[in-house]
Amino acid sequence: MKHVLLCLAIAALAGCDSAAPVAQPAPSPTRSAIAPPSMSPIDGLSGCPVTQPVPAGPEVPAGALFGQSSAFGNADLWVGALGPAGVFTLEPDPLHGMGTKLGWYRIATGKLQIVGRRLDGPAPALISHVPDGYGETGFQSSGVNFPSEGCWEVTGTVGSARLTFITLVKRP
Template sequence: MPHPTHRRWIGALLLAGTAAACTPGDASPRPAAAPATPTPSMDAPSTPAPSSSTAVTVGPAPASPGTGSCPVTRPAESPSEPPPALREWLRSEGADSQGWFGGGDLWALPATARHGYPDGRGKWSLKIPWWRGHDEPLRIRAVSLKTGKTVDGHAPRGYAAPGFQAGGVDLPHLGCWRITGELGPTRVRFVVDVVPAETTPN
């Protein structure tokens, strides 16, 4: 069973995405506080990494920086359906598989990974929900498609697998970024146009 705070964390991300999408264009946005990352559940067993895995690469090929408009990845571009274990976990959370993007044992929810939260140090914190099919370290990297700047992300250890995995990256600026997650030989890439997270006007 997923840790109880996972549902609240994902719910906060979804709510933030909905609020930003529904905010009128002439409203004065105010930066929102980033939702707290849940503490990993240590009492649930994890599925160890398989002794051999087939390499899976999903998502757009790397593009040269400054090539024009931001080619945001759409979930419909995923070449495969989420695996049964992910769909079962989503059902336990009262959610469906709409919006998930990935392949093999690694999936992400790009729609909630487009809101940057100011960290007070001049950077923007991007929260990215992931799902891992087996227990192996998740590596995250972001590349700006405007400047070419590369930033390594973070994925705290201790989350049971198969299951939810928190992750994120602290970006030096907003705009168009290609996010890459790697779990063993599996690589998932997607492009997001990061904008400031907004609160609902009073």
């Protein structure tokens, strides 16, 4: 666990400051041995069908993913630390929007790309930061900046593998 936290800290210092919007990738088929996400509207969340986090599956070694107990994934890709009930409560930053760090675990081989769009109203696209230096598989740190509050669909892609989750982003 200390190693994972150290990796996140190093990534934050080394690679997360060179942000550039990531182009929307072409749709890719999803290979998954796991059931579709558990998504349901939660009272008070503006009808946003938030993806409910679950503990990471057997594809993810114990301690290999920050936020492993509140994760979401499939046979190829997992994301951790989705927040309580899949909701991010974030302080806004006038320069960068509402940002958070996400840890990913890649079973599929390749470079992680992250895109996102707001589902419940107009907003610029999510801006993602995926630093180099994590190899082709295993743990990958990232940063995401949501330009506004709202219901957001976030998709991580590694090669032909794809993972999509829905989260509500709100202020404290």
